[in-house]
Amino acid sequence: MELLKEIEKRRSIRAFEDGDISDEEVQALIDAARFAPSWANTQCWEFIAVKDAEGKKKLAEALPPKNPARNAVECAPLDIIVCGKKGISGAKKGEYVTELGEWLLFDCGIATQNICLQAYSMGLGSVIVGYFDSGKVREAMGVPPELEVVCLIPIGKPKKVPDAPKRKEIDEILHREKF
Numbered sequence: 001m002e003l004l005k006e007i008e009k010r011r012s013i014r015a016f017e018d019g020d021i022s023d024e025e026v027q028a029l030i031d032a033a034r035f036a037p038s039w040a041n042t043q044c045w046e047f048i049a050v051k052d053a054e055g056k057k058k059l060a061e062a063l064p065p066k067n068p069a070r071n072a073v074e075c076a077p078l079d080i081i082v083c084g085k086k087g088i089s090g091a092k093k094g095e096y097v098t099e100l101g102e103w104l105l106f107d108c109g110i111a112t113q114n115i116c117l118q119a120y121s122m123g124l125g126s127v128i129v130g131y132f133d134s135g136k137v138r139e140a141m142g143v144p145p146e147l148e149v150v151c152l153i154p155i156g157k158p159k160k161v162p163d164a165p166k167r168k169e170i171d172e173i174l175h176r177e178k179f
């Protein structure tokens with residue numbers, strides 16, 4: 001497998017076939033996440049795997065009606081919720097040490113992409129969902145206050161694979177030697 005080709009081919013999938021995702025598949029997805037790099041190896045992430053229809057419906061209700069992934073959250077065989085423990089990523093002895101402060105989103109983002117790429121390599125589609133009411137997800141899923149709800153990832157066999165949205169060209173984003 002040439003990694004760049006696979007990275008290029010992965011798409012956000014918002015329509016899924018019916019069917020189950022096995023516990024072994026869930027384990028493989030979380031295995032990919034836990035091998036992601038993180039700030040000083042703090043691994044601030046925790047995950048919730050939701051297969052139950054009632055749980056998925058509650059999650060979907062946390063998305064604004066116009067979010068194109070709302071149906072995906074409700075109908076995917078599996079939703080993974082990515083959470084991050086606050087106050088440790090980017091910090092030393094309880095103080096953030098860079099101007100950017102908390103690095104929780106960054107670390108959880110890398111873990112999230114690992115999940116999506118692992119899903120893709122298993123023939124599964126996924127979409128990262130960041131536009132939702134985190135308070136509703138927190139309440140529905142019992143997420144404790146010391147964790148941030150970062151994103152949702154509906155996962156399943158793709159029903160429809162959309163065309164690739166256009167990317168910026170390398171020359172638009174790469175500055176050689178100096179900005």
Ligand SMILES: Cc1cc2nc3c(=O)[nH]c(=O)nc-3n(C[C@H](O)[C@H](O)[C@H](O)COP(=O)(O)O)c2cc1C
Pocket residue numbers: 010011012013067068069127128129130131132164165
């Ligand atoms: C942080 C983040 C949040 C996103 N939130 C949503 C979302 O709420 N709803 C949605 O339909 N897609 C969401 N997406 C998916 C993007 O729209 C998608 O990745 C982008 O259009 C590029 O398409 P591609 O993933 O097929 O290459 C999100 C992606 C990221 C990285």
